[in-house]
Amino acid sequence: MTNNDTVFALSTPVGGAIQIMRISGPAARKTLETVFTGRIEPRRISYGTVTDADGSAIDSCCAVFFEAPASYTGEDMAEIYCHGSRAVAAKLSERLAAAEFLRLAEAGEFTKRAYLNGKMDLARAEAVMDLVSAGAERSRKAALDQLEGRLSAVITGLYLRAKSLLAELANYLEDDTGEAAFDPAASMTAADELASETETLAENGMRSRILREGARVAIIGSPNVGKSSLLNALLLRERAIVTPIPGTTRDTLEESLSVEGIPVVLVDTAGIRETPDAVESMGVARSRREATEADLVLWIVDGSRGLEPADREILSSISGKRTVAVVAKSDLENVILLDGDGTFCSFPAVRTSAVTGDGIAELKRLIAETLLPGADEGAENLVTNLRHVTALERAESALDAAKSALGARDFDAAFFSYKNAMDAFASILGRDDPAEELVESIFRDFCMGK
Numbered sequence: 067m068t069n070n071d072t073v074f075a076l077s078t079p080v081g082g083a084i085q086i087m088r089i090s091g092p093a094a095r096k097t098l099e100t101v102f103t104g105r106i107e108p109r110r111i112s113y114g115t116v117t118d119a120d121g122s123a124i125d126s127c128c129a130v131f132f133e134a135p136a137s138y139t140g141e142d143m144a145e146i147y148c149h150g151s152r153a154v155a156a157k158l159s160e161r162l163a164a165a166e167f168l169r170l171a172e173a174g175e176f177t178k179r180a181y182l183n184g185k186m187d188l189a190r191a192e193a194v195m196d197l198v199s200a201g202a203e204r205s206r207k208a209a210l211d212q213l214e215g216r217l218s219a220v221i222t223g224l225y226l227r228a229k230s231l232l233a234e235l236a237n238y239l240e241d242d243t244g245e246a247a248f249d250p251a252a253s254m255t256a257a258d259e260l261a262s263e264t265e266t267l268a269e270n271g272m273r274s275r276i277l278r279e280g281a282r283v284a285i286i287g288s289p290n291v292g293k294s295s296l297l298n299a300l301l302l303r304e305r306a307i308v309t310p311i312p313g314t315t316r317d318t319l320e321e322s323l324s325v326e327g328i329p330v331v332l333v334d335t336a337g338i339r340e341t342p343d344a345v346e347s348m349g350v351a352r353s354r355r356e357a358t359e360a361d362l363v364l365w366i367v368d369g370s371r372g373l374e375p376a377d378r379e380i381l382s383s384i385s386g387k388r389t390v391a392v393v394a395k396s397d398l399e400n401v402i403l404l405d406g407d408g409t410f411c412s413f414p415a416v417r418t419s420a421v422t423g424d425g426i427a428e429l430k431r432l433i434a435e436t437l438l439p440g441a442d443e444g445a446e447n448l449v450t451n452l453r454h455v456t457a458l459e460r461a462e463s464a465l466d467a468a469k470s471a472l473g474a475r476d477f478d479a480a481f482f483s484y485k486n487a488m489d490a491f492a493s494i495l496g497r498d499d500p501a502e503e504l505v506e507s508i509f510r511d512f513c514m515g516k
């Protein structure tokens with residue numbers, strides 16, 4: 067896309083009383099002058115007729131012209147408010163499509179141009195779409211706050227702090243004179259504060275997203291440990307097919323339920339293990355993906371059997387995921403011991419029985435607590451977008467890595483970690499040349515005319 071071309075699109079759905087045709091780009095003024103008979107003065111609405119190429123009237127309407135840079139896109143822009151009929155929209159679109167230098171805008175192109183022209187950062191551009199699609203009052207408020215730049219201001223602050231930590235260290239690393247001073251302890255303290263603020267922001271973001279969209283909870287474990295039975299026990303009905311033959315759950319099952327007021331989608335996956343069966347191995351691949359995409363993993367092990375190599379393989383594949391360990395079949399003789407603090411393999415853990423129902427209530431409590439730690443109802447919904455939450459989590463772990471590297475006096479590694487943290491903050495705002503795919507993928511989901 068070049069910003070030298072001029073684009074147009076209908077910004078409203080057809081069928082209302084009025085519809086708005088938008089035109090943006092260097093030829094916007096000339097186009098309006100050509101198709102509209104009214105007087106054109108920037109930011110003054112005027113009444114006139116839009117005409118076809120032969121001078122015949124298409125509709126009588128109002129129009130306004132915004133002169134660059136004082137417009138939504140930062141370019142010359144025109145808006146024509148015509149009557150809301152399909153016939154008017156079709157005729158006017160035809161007329162504009164035939165004009166020289168004019169083409170139909172892509173989905174989200176007006177907002178994308180606003181971003182590319184520096185009128186708004188990425189987070190604010192995303193808020194435009196969130197606001198357009200906001201269904202609930204909470205979402206509307208969060209999107210508007212984000213659009214007005216409250217989120218951007220906070221993230222810019224974090225970004226600048228990471229940048230200055232990086233600059234201080236870079237200055238020291240690049241100095242040949244031996245004069246530059248660097249205090250690793252002070253840098254670590256600053257990184258620590260930055261990491262903890264970032265964590266709070268990400269957690270609140272996770273919270274508001276989960277309350278809005280629900281959480282995906284994947285039930286993961288090797289075959290026959292009792293995954294399907296556990297799903298049934300949580301749902302209190304027979305949904306998954308329970309069999310004593312390993313590998314019978316070949317696809318994933320999804321069920322929605324409310325866990326202590328949190329909307330949850332439970333996903334029962336096929337047993338994760340290497341298998342020569344092609345169909346089953348597709349299920350296995352899907353399980354791995356579910357584990358990656360889930361907000362929470364329930365890792366099920368069979369308490370009557372103990373850990374087998376397949377369980378250990380799963381354990382290594384879920385490292386770093388938010389996980390609750392479930393030691394199933396507590397009605398049978400148990401060979402698995404929980405740690406003194408109630409954890410298993412450092413995950414919060416619970417013993418359950420699908421037969422007696424033992425531990426199911428406790429499991430629900432653990433799921434809720436792990437999804438929304440320290441449920442703080444008053445926390446504000448500053449971050450609501452999954453892309454932002456993920457970037458914040460990435461920044462936080464980069465800052466933690468920087469702290470460890472500084473502790474080990476590995477200043478080069480600390481430098482790269484600070485750089486990663488800074489880049490993660492920058493990616494939320496779309497600063498410092500974000501990857502083109504990222505920008506494309508964000509605007510692709512927009513509607514036409516926005």
Ligand code: GDP
Nearest residue numbers: 290291292293294295308309310395419420421
């Ligand atoms: P999956 O392959 O992991 O989904 O495991 P299933 O839920 O299909 O269960 C495998 C076998 O273990 C079945 O024979 C179940 O009846 C049995 N099982 C599952 N949960 C329990 C439990 O809590 N107690 C006992 N005694 N058996 C169970």
